[in-house]
Amino acid sequence: MFLMHDGGAAGNQGNPAEELDGDLWIQALTYFRDLPDMGNSERYIEEALAFIGDKHVLSPLLVLEILANKENLRFKVLKQFL
């Protein structure tokens, strides 16, 4: 798995605490992605991405992989993060 790209944790080589951070965010992003309410879902995804991008918690590729499963996700949600 390729969790973080900051602090040498990419490729699962970081300490367990850092990996847990990544795991939490993966779980949260997946949950936001699957929220039924489109407007709310996007709002939370946007907020999460702003934080993930700022702190470099997850690799962008992994984020895209998670969000790729969401149909009708608007580009404006990802734009800032990318």
Add this chain to the structure above:
Amino acid sequence: MLKDFIKFIIEEFGETCPRELEKLTQINLYHRLLECYLYQNQTNETKAKKEEKEKQLLYGGSKSTPLSSQVEKDSKEAKIKEEINTFIERYDSKIDKHYVLFLFQIYEHQEGVKNCCEKLQLKQELLNFYIKQNLPSKVLEVCKNKNAHN
């Protein structure tokens, strides 16, 4: 009755003769008493839910419960919840918090699960709890706090 008995033993002998109390039984009385409270709480909640369901089926939600009976029911539920909270505060040093979390989960006492996870800094458990409760803003908060603490 069991609840009252355990409560009496703990209050009377818990502080004055803890060794004797320990010798008396290998079963942790504090945990058992909490279990009694939780069982009572769960029974109340299940009963309330069942009554609500029956009412919906019979009257389609048009007939409301008499105010006095509702107030009595609410105060009973509030009292047992208060007893649980008081117990946790009062016997904090006497209980195994991880076991208490387990009890809260078994008896589906949501408030207790949340407080326990926060106290024990169990972020993963807390996240699962909020996801189950469908509280996205709280999910976000847990993740953000986790990073802020590191």
